[in-house]
Amino acid sequence: MRTSKRSQILEAATRVVQREGVKSVTFDSVAAEAGLTKGGLLYHFATRDDLVLAIHQHLADRWEADLVAAAGKPATEATRDERLAAYTQVAIQSATRAELLLMLEGSTNAAHSAVWEAVTERWAPPPASAGDDPAALDRFIVRLAADGLWLYDSLTSQQLTPETRRAVAERIADALTRDGGSDEEG
Structure with a gap:
């Protein structure tokens, strides 16, 4: 089964947290880690807070x-x-x-x-x-x-x-x- 973009983003964000801590989670850092554009992240998460809450839930x-x-x-x-x-x-x-x-x-x-x-x-x-x-x-x-x-x-x-x-x-x-x-x- 193919990983969804949302899951791909959350896994990339998890790697950022693992390596650099929660404060390092930005749209730019996660987009770079996921190999996506910042716009691609904004499609799934309107704010950084939405992204961080989704990482917690994930x-x-x-x-x-x-x-x-x-x-x-x-x-x-x-x-x-x-x-x-x-x-x-x-x-x-x-x-x-x-x-x-x-x-x-x-x-x-x-x-x-x-x-x-x-x-x-x-x-x-x-x-x-x-x-x-x-x-x-x-x-x-x-x-x-x-x-x-x-x-x-x-x-x-x-x-x-x-x-x-x-x-x-x-x-x-x-x-x-x-x-x-x-x-x-x-």
């Missing part, structure tokens, strides 16, 4: 698809522990710097943050449930560890060796099964 949709693939089912059909396992797997294996940068940038814009919060609320354990329940706290710590590895990979110039990264990822994944694989819904 990546959040892709992130959700990765989570569904990791769980083997949608969030509505997965147990709490299956959702956490999928979230952890995606965060430690395939989450990108562009996604992180967009989430950070989006945290100051209600429309942008809503796109990401919709996905996280379905898949990641909330901190509110961790206070009085040791198992809930453990699940939340696993989430934080996965997020921390993603953050480290995305923001540091000191890349982990493949062996060290694999060992950290395995340790995080092992924490999911330490409690005997409890899979109660909650």
